[in-house]
Amino acid sequence: MKTASLSPNLMVEDMHKTIEFYTSILDFTVTMTVPDEKHPVWAMLQNDGVTIMLQQRASFVEEVPNFAQQPIGGSFSLYIHVDDIDTLYKKIQQEKITIIQELHKTFYGAREFSIKDVNGYVLYFAQD
Numbered sequence: 001m002k003t004a005s006l007s008p009n010l011m012v013e014d015m016h017k018t019i020e021f022y023t024s025i026l027d028f029t030v031t032m033t034v035p036d037e038k039h040p041v042w043a044m045l046q047n048d049g050v051t052i053m054l055q056q057r058a059s060f061v062e063e064v065p066n067f068a069q070q071p072i073g074g075s076f077s078l079y080i081h082v083d084d085i086d087t088l089y090k091k092i093q094q095e096k097i098t099i100i101q102e103l104h105k106t107f108y109g110a111r112e113f114s115i116k117d118v119n120g121y122v123l124y125f126a127q128d
Helices: 015-025 057-063 085-094
Strands: 009-012 029-034 042-047 050-056 077-081 099-105 111-116 122-127
Touching: 009 015, 009 057, 015 029, 015 042, 015 050, 050 057, 085 099, 085 111, 085 122
Parallel strands: 009 050, 077 122
Antiparallel strands: 029 042, 042 050, 099 111, 111 122
């Protein structure tokens, strides 16, 4: 078996607010929405090699009822490699975004920082 990619599907409360966060702050592009851009219940966003899917809570729960009582934000994080962490970090600092870990050098040699998105998901950004 060959694994080609991984695209997380994040359950969200407010699709428009979430899309705005990922497109305006993190430079993602909306590549697809269902049923349409005006009233999306699902969207696919991409920034170079990273793809993230977003799905409105009601739609997500309809497909997977086990998620009905789950809090949004999850107990996992997304780790995203970038090629210019300093520029991204400066941009993040200018926004009203919760920074969980300030930019720092890790024991394994990467420079990284982490934030919370508008739904409470933890996003790590790293540069080797």
